[in-house]
């Protein structure tokens with residue numbers, strides 16, 4: 728589904744080139760829930776932005792559902808973003824003047840398929856994700872966790888190949904954040920949705936099936952959840968300590 732091969736990306740500062748992603752290789756299969764973690768500056772957002780088609784990369788390959796992203800023009804990239812990807816952001820990005828249900832339908836309107844089927848799907852998802860009671864409310868009238876669950880539903884409304892989530896729990900307390908992780912689990916379990924998330928937080932990462940640890944623009948290690956969530960959390964904490972050099 729998503730293949731990243733030898734991805735290399737640098738930024739220029741004056742005439743000097745600073746590599747940020749150095750030969751990243753990864754694969755995410757259909758229905759996987761995967762997090763990327765790593766210290767500040769390790770390249771997490773840059774990786775997500777390359778996959779999102781928001782920034783170009785110099786070398787390597789990204790293939791999303793069989794489409795190679797390098798060499799696509801702006802129109803084709805916008806089509807990939809609209810049709811193949813769903814987005815969840817740290818600050819929700821809901822439109823204040825629209826109700827929760829109307830917000831959820833916005834990607835259908837952008838794609839030009841705001842039809843009866845879209846309305847039915849919105850109603851089904853509002854129930855499935857436990858936010859039907861806030862459908863007619865405005866974003867300012869609901870909690871942060873409810874706003875983010877609405878954003879998760881919005882990201883699903885065009886039935887994307889993959890959801891990209893950038894620090895989706897960054898503005899939430901642990902109880903609300905947990906409901907958002909459960910919403911991603913629900914999307915995976917009920918709709919076989921693939922989720923790729925950037926997070927700083929090992930507790931929220933422990934809800935994932937797999938965690939990719941980045942360090943200095945390279946994959947330091949990939950960890951898979953083989954037991955329960957709390958033992959995976961312990962493994963993540965130990966490996967992050969090892970990565971930061973606290974233990975050998």
Ligand SMILES: Nc1ncnc2c1ncn2[C@@H]1O[C@H](COP(=O)(O)OP(=O)(O)OP(=O)(O)O)[C@@H](O)[C@H]1O
Nearest residue numbers: 738739747765766767768769770771772773774927
């Ligand atoms: N547009 C840019 N121009 C120049 N350098 C940039 C740009 N964007 C990011 N960088 C640099 O690239 C490196 C990686 O940044 P990136 O935001 O991908 O890291 P990150 O792991 O997401 O960090 P954080 O956890 O702090 O968000 C950093 O050193 C950053 O300063």
